[in-house]
Amino acid sequence: MNAELIAVGTEILLGDIVNTDAQVISQGLSELGIDVFYQTVVGDNPERLERVIREAADRADIIITTGGLGPTLDDLTKETLARVFGKEMELDGSSLERIRTFFDRIGREMTPNNEKQAWLPKGCTVFVNEWGTAPGCAFEANGKHVIMLPGPPRECEPMFRQCAMPYLYPLAGGCIVSRNIRVFGLGESAMESRLHDLMESMHNPTIAPYAKVSECFARVTAKADSTEAAEALLAPVVDQVAAMLGEDVYGIDVDSLEQVVGDGLRARGLTLAVAESCTGGLLSKRITDVAGCSDYYLGGVCSYSNAVKRNVLGVRAETLEQYGAVSQETAEEMAAGVAHALGSDVGVGITGIAGPGGGTDEKPTGLVYISIFFNGECNTRRTVNTFGRDRVRNQAASTALDMIRRYILSENLH
């Protein structure tokens, strides 16, 4: 069983965006044991789109397209696939209703061209789009399976995982179960070399390393006739991998570091407040990405100017003068200051030079001090990251969360 990916979008051919959908889908298919031999990108052009569809139909069992499902004139994926596979199009009432409701909710007029999104190949399986307006769909014809997904990654990724993969399970033969072992504080290559021999020796389950922004994870995937059998294969290998990666593992099948830290704070009845300079609110944003964070998160202060550091956080003028805004001393007074000002158990202080400019020999661009205040004491780390403003800021926010996990939430401390 093999699949071919077709991305439809002139913006990819122009280099405006990278085809990240292809990666997400290819990873999922490889988990399912479905081979991918070709990926193609084609523009919003009916003749060329038809050409690549016919090529794919000639050499693949499953065709998965991304993009071209939208309301505009140049969105042609559904119409072209339907034509090639001899399917009629019909208006799907429930999809139309969902789109209408959406426009009512946001109080915008639904322009007529939006109805186009509710026209689908007759008899297809509809993938409800809970992340946007254009529904996806799947159908079987001439012995081939055709799956259409929207192009925007924020819609494509969840729809592939939640709608397309279940559709593919029966085709994949047997069922696949994966566990993601999430790691912070260890690079992907370091993780891979630690797991290398085990990875080489394992075939079912398989172990694959993946890198994410400022963290990485190992995915263990087992294939079996039943979920139970797959779980049974997984359990010992997951334990073994987790043991090999030790304290750098922050969770298994968890959403994120912010989720793990939030759950830990809630479980211990601790409250959190953060003071951010160079991260500018990114840490607070990530903490509040987690629904229900108001159980433990009181709030934060972005003290971009020194006046705010002094007046709101109570950082002493002498500290700023003597050691500078980017210093261990300032980070610690920020951490203690925000805990005091907001009345939290745990306080975080982050100050650094995100760049691109502002660095000196003594304090280079990418230098960040991160301090965690708890029980009257500060635990502070100095990090330097040279990968640019975004990476510096993400790394600093992640490090702060990881320090709370290691120093405050680790079981052996309580």
Place this chain on the structure above:
Amino acid sequence: MNAELIAVGTEILLGDIVNTDAQVISQGLSELGIDVFYQTVVGDNPERLERVIREAADRADIIITTGGLGPTLDDLTKETLARVFGKEMELDGSSLERIRTFFDRIGREMTPNNEKQAWLPKGCTVFVNEWGTAPGCAFEANGKHVIMLPGPPRECEPMFRQCAMPYLYPLAGGCIVSRNIRVFGLGESAMESRLHDLMESMHNPTIAPYAKVSECFARVTAKADSTEAAEALLAPVVDQVAAMLGEDVYGIDVDSLEQVVGDGLRARGLTLAVAESCTGGLLSKRITDVAGCSDYYLGGVCSYSNAVKRNVLGVRAETLEQYGAVSQETAEEMAAGVAHALGSDVGVGITGIAGPGGGTDEKPTGLVYISIFFNGECNTRRTVNTFGRDRVRNQAASTALDMIRRYILSENLH
């Protein structure tokens, strides 16, 4: 003149890496006015590689491959292209010498398989690899131009820019210039229906609508013999499109709403502070994504708990009791309060229900109040978004920035 991109690498088909080379090369070709109609990814398999090469040779003038130039057995790109185009391979002495020197320099033994990298199609133009070991190359055969580049982005990108683009200049008839008209407050479909007739009638320049998170843009693209001629074609159409989209246009060829607002505040010597509840620091994070924002941004307060709203921002207890934390009144006291507490000219207050839970009939999930304080007055908007926590928060942050642009920075106000 059109080009087709072929990426050779099983790691892309497995989803281990994203095909970023395709973006870099497509951007460069679009600058040269060379169309890209297809991009293909194929694994390290000689039959399938030959198949996509023959397809590309059938439909493109220029074939550009990335990857498969390395020393290992499964690196087959050069050999396969040479076979398809009837070229002999020969050992390139200077390339071999460079590879030897490279290994001497890093003090590692040059294993025999590395010599493979110095075998190139007879009579080709050699692209010296100053960023790795495998040279790239280009040749013309059967009226087609073939260019081979290494796969690793750190080698592919500079070699494309410094070697391949100069090779392509003489082939690139004319050049292409684009303008992006950035829009907030109008959906993609609404924008498209407004521009529909013009889009249909135009062929050079062309007009294309694109969607981004909580905003969209129209790209106007002109093709001509010279940049000047393309600019001349663009100017009137860009003006026409901008006029048709009116006040919803926040900039042309600008980076982002936060960049436009930042430049406007700097130009007017105004300072900004923000108070965020449901956005949790996202707005502050986006403002500080812009390097140099310390010129106008003093800082922010994430007042997730009511205690912080009262104690740090000075929101009155009666207001919270009588109208609730999610209300126009609270948003306005947050906006005025943060401007007062941090001493800024402009204050932003955002309070809402990001969800997934917490909604009521009267105050549904996705309801957000956004208030802008300036010159002693508040300007407040109520928005409802039903696309889930992330979209609600992004929409709210973007709306706050757009309100500053419309109500404070718009020329006619000053």
